Amino acid sequence: MPERQQRAADLLRHAGVLPVITVNTLDEARALADALLEGGLSTLELTLRTPIAIDALAMLKRERPGIVIGAGTVLDANNIRASIDAGADFLVTPGTPPGLADALAAADIPVVPGAATPTEFMSLRERGFRNCKLFPASAVGGLAMLKGLAGPLHDMRFCPTGGISEANAAEFLSQPNVLCIGGSWMLDKAWIEAGDYARVRETAARAAAIVREARAQR
Numbered sequence: 001m002p003e004r005q006q007r008a009a010d011l012l013r014h015a016g017v018l019p020v021i022t023v024n025t026l027d028e029a030r031a032l033a034d035a036l037l038e039g040g041l042s043t044l045e046l047t048l049r050t051p052i053a054i055d056a057l058a059m060l061k062r063e064r065p066g067i068v069i070g071a072g073t074v075l076d077a078n079n080i081r082a083s084i085d086a087g088a089d090f091l092v093t094p095g096t097p098p099g100l101a102d103a104l105a106a107a108d109i110p111v112v113p114g115a116a117t118p119t120e121f122m123s124l125r126e127r128g129f130r131n132c133k134l135f136p137a138s139a140v141g142g143l144a145m146l147k148g149l150a151g152p153l154h155d156m157r158f159c160p161t162g163g164i165s166e167a168n169a170a171e172f173l174s175q176p177n178v179l180c181i182g183g184s185w186m187l188d189k190a191w192i193e194a195g196d197y198a199r200v201r202e203t204a205a206r207a208a209a210i211v212r213e214a215r216a217q218r
């Protein structure tokens with residue numbers, strides 16, 4: 001577990017921003033991944049919310065080996081198995097009930113289990129997890145929640161996701177217990193429907209710049 005924990009921490013810290021993408025076709029997956037990569041975001045979370053998701057994950061790992069891809073919306077052991085078989089580099093969950101936590105602890109891959117309350121984070125900590133997702137971050141207190149967790153859970157690090165935008169990204173990244181922020185603000189549904197991938201690329205580039213600036217100020 002500690003080595004996998006270190007790998008999870010390293011890849012989140014390296015990413016800084018984790019775009020959360022949901023795709024409906026393989027072409028859309030290619031176009032979005034390319035736009036994010038061109039914008040400077042080479043790590044992404046691809047959610048298992050659509051029927052094509054596992055095929056898209058496998059295709060991207062084959063065709064875009066330079067992109068680090070986490071499977072998101074991992075809800076059960078079947079999702080874990082399918083994601084690993086498709087080549088996922090890591091796994092992300094929106095929440096982590098005990099059975100899923102056990103299955104994640106047994107999976108030989110970096111994982112970022114999600115939770116929303118101190119008690120849930122403490123349950124994950126008991127199983128050895130130290131790098132977790134705070135979801136849905138803004139709805140459960142956002143920055144105030146992260147500051148509150150920093151004292152008692154001082155050895156835990158977080159990837160807040162949910163409600164983060166270009167406007168508040170820097171503030172989240174400036175929290176010492178934040179390794180990375182997740183979100184879909186660079187993947188606006190209307191831009192995707194319009195095929196406006198340039199807008200995705202530009203917003204991704206601004207997100208990458210926010211990470212660089214936040215790092216320079218730490």
Ligand SMILES: O=C[C@H](O)COP(=O)(O)O
Nearest residue numbers: 020162163164183184185
């Ligand atoms: O389901 C939502 C994603 O996890 C990211 O949240 P967001 O769309 O508020 O950035």
Ligand SMILES: CC(=O)C(=O)O
Nearest residue numbers: 020072073092093094
């Ligand atoms: C909430 C999220 O990003 C997930 O579905 O894993």
